[in-house]
Amino acid sequence: MIIKIDRNTKTPIYIQIRNQIRSMIFDGQLPAGFILPPERKLADSLGINRSTVLNAYRELKADGLVDSHVGKGTIVQSHLTEVSKGGGVINPPQWRQFFSQMAERSTMPLLRELLETANREDIISFAAGISGLEMDPIETLVGMETDLINQPSHFALKHTPTEGFLSLRENIALLMEKRGVSCSIEEIMVLSGSQQGIDLAARVFIDPGDVIIVEEPSFFSALQIFQSVGARVMGVPVDENGMQIDILEQVLQRYRPKFIYTMPTYQNPSGVSMSLERRKALIELAYKRKVLILEDDPYGELRFEGNRLPPLKEIDKYGHVIYLSTFSKILFPGIRIGWMVAPKPVINQFAMAKQMADLHANSISQWIVDRFLSSGSLDQHIKKICTEYEIRRDLMLESLMNNPIEGLKWNKPLGGFYLWCKLPERTPYSALLVKAAQNGVVYVPGTAFYLGGREEEYIRLNYTYPPRESIKLGVDKLKKSISETLDSIPKTQKIRLSEIKPIV
Numbered sequence: 001m002i003i004k005i006d007r008n009t010k011t012p013i014y015i016q017i018r019n020q021i022r023s024m025i026f027d028g029q030l031p032a033g034f035i036l037p038p039e040r041k042l043a044d045s046l047g048i049n050r051s052t053v054l055n056a057y058r059e060l061k062a063d064g065l066v067d068s069h070v071g072k073g074t075i076v077q078s079h080l081t082e083v084s085k086g087g088g089v090i091n092p093p094q095w096r097q098f099f100s101q102m103a104e105r106s107t108m109p110l111l112r113e114l115l116e117t118a119n120r121e122d123i124i125s126f127a128a129g130i131s132g133l134e135m136d137p138i139e140t141l142v143g144m145e146t147d148l149i150n151q152p153s154h155f156a157l158k159h160t161p162t163e164g165f166l167s168l169r170e171n172i173a174l175l176m177e178k179r180g181v182s183c184s185i186e187e188i189m190v191l192s193g194s195q196q197g198i199d200l201a202a203r204v205f206i207d208p209g210d211v212i213i214v215e216e217p218s219f220f221s222a223l224q225i226f227q228s229v230g231a232r233v234m235g236v237p238v239d240e241n242g243m244q245i246d247i248l249e250q251v252l253q254r255y256r257p258k259f260i261y262t263m264p265t266y267q268n269p270s271g272v273s274m275s276l277e278r279r280k281a282l283i284e285l286a287y288k289r290k291v292l293i294l295e296d297d298p299y300g301e302l303r304f305e306g307n308r309l310p311p312l313k314e315i316d317k318y319g320h321v322i323y324l325s326t327f328s329k330i331l332f333p334g335i336r337i338g339w340m341v342a343p344k345p346v347i348n349q350f351a352m353a354k355q356m357a358d359l360h361a362n363s364i365s366q367w368i369v370d371r372f373l374s375s376g377s378l379d380q381h382i383k384k385i386c387t388e389y390e391i392r393r394d395l396m397l398e399s400l401m402n403n404p405i406e407g408l409k410w411n412k413p414l415g416g417f418y419l420w421c422k423l424p425e426r427t428p429y430s431a432l433l434v435k436a437a438q439n440g441v442v443y444v445p446g447t448a449f450y451l452g453g454r455e456e457e458y459i460r461l462n463y464t465y466p467p468r469e470s471i472k473l474g475v476d477k478l479k480k481s482i483s484e485t486l487d488s489i490p491k492t493q494k495i496r497l498s499e500i501k502p503i504v
């Protein structure tokens with residue numbers, strides 16, 4: 001029985017305990033007859049007063065969910081059933097029986113819990129995938145409220161076409177021109193974040209059993225989405241020049257995937273970009289094998305150094321590439337506006353799926369982004385954040401280099417949000433995650449980015465979210481945690497990962 005206490009919420013701790021036990025009883029995890037841990041034992045394990053647990057158990061008793069007997073303890077009740085007026089038996093729903101196979105395939109608790117921890121104020125987070133708070137162009141929002149209220153037809157508060165506001169799509173077409181891609185507004189659809197584009201691609205293209213190819217490592221949400229719809233997801237490894245096209249070629253000789261999902265520029269999590277040569281080879285291969293490419297490009301404009309590399313969509317002349325991008329990394333992530341560029345028949349099919357999902361992207365968000373683009377402030381803003389993020393990346397590199405840990409290796413991304421580190425060989429990976437959180441720093445473990453959760457020796461560090469002054473401190477905490485976990489294992493002992501349970 002795992003109970004988690006959140007000390008940052010206003011909900012009293014005894015209510016948090018009551019609610020969690022209650023949910024576990026209702027979803028069948030704690031069956032009738034289950035004996036709850038003795039009050040003192042639970043209190044000790046949670047680091048709270050015994051009276052708090054006592055209060056929680058009293059509440060559960062008042063709800064009729066448990067009963068206590070001297071000498072036997074506090075026991076989950078078997079009379080969770082009542083007789084209805086018609087004489088039938090009423091039970092609380094056993095939720096697991098109702099969930100679809102797709103829902104059952106969608107679990108990634110580690111990340112959810114990690115993100116919860118990352119939100120704590122006492123923690124330096126290298127786990128986020130967002131921009132620094134102080135980089136938000138808040139000033140551009142000033143006056144918008146009045147303009148919104150004074151719009152004669154309040155159109156930003158009404159429905160928009162599923163494909164998005166016309167004027168926003170026009171502005172996106174101009175933006176795409178700057179990215180080297182000429183497209184008409186009929187080839188553009190506004191999305192509720194680019195992640196929705198990945199989800200729609202899964203719905204529109206994948207039937208259970210279809211093969212999908214991804215890079216390894218790859219964006220964890222994409223892996224989760226493809227797996228949840230029952231795709232057979234196959235990984236092609238990434239090296240310092242991106243997806244290894246020779247390996248892809250071998251895979252394509254055996255399998256006929258629906259599409260290849262790739263992040264060619266400043267990949268999440270590795271920060272690596274696909275070389276120009278490989279980009280061209282990938283497009284040629286897609287033509288030859290009649291495979292689509294889902295190009296995900298949230299970070300392409302965040303270039304600190306090196307030559308600009310063309311998006312695959314720019315190289316593609318025959319419409320094999322479906323292009324996704326987003327304002328989450330260059331504006332505000334919470335505004336949830338992304339977009340796709342694809343041939344018209346694809347846009348039409350995606351629009352139908354999107355209509356079923358959410359009708360259209362949030363109108364006010366679309367209106368805000370449109371104003372931002374029309375005012376011409378995006379280029380300036382991107383310049384500003386690139387300058388700052390390069391400084392933060394360099395600070396992270398310097399901090400890692402300063403008194404380096406033997407065996408700890410990292411790369412130098414030329415843009416984007418992430419640095420990819422390989423831990424020293426004998427590091428007990430799961431224990432490190434726990435130790436780092438205790439020492440006040442969090443990161444995303446590499447397992448999240450691999451199919452089947454392999455490759456524990458990598459970690460992803462984000463340098464855009466923590467302010468400059470936290471970066472060195474956070475890296476020092478991380479290095480200290482690595483040293484401490486390495487010191488804690490006898491030199492000859494082999495680590496059995498199954499023995500170590502992550503708590504975050």
Ligand SMILES: Cc1ncc(COP(=O)(O)O)c(C=O)c1O
Binds near residue numbers: 195298325333
């Ligand atoms: C590669 C990649 N694709 C898509 C997304 C999702 O972006 P959005 O916020 O637009 O849904 C992210 C966000 O981290 C990402 O890293």
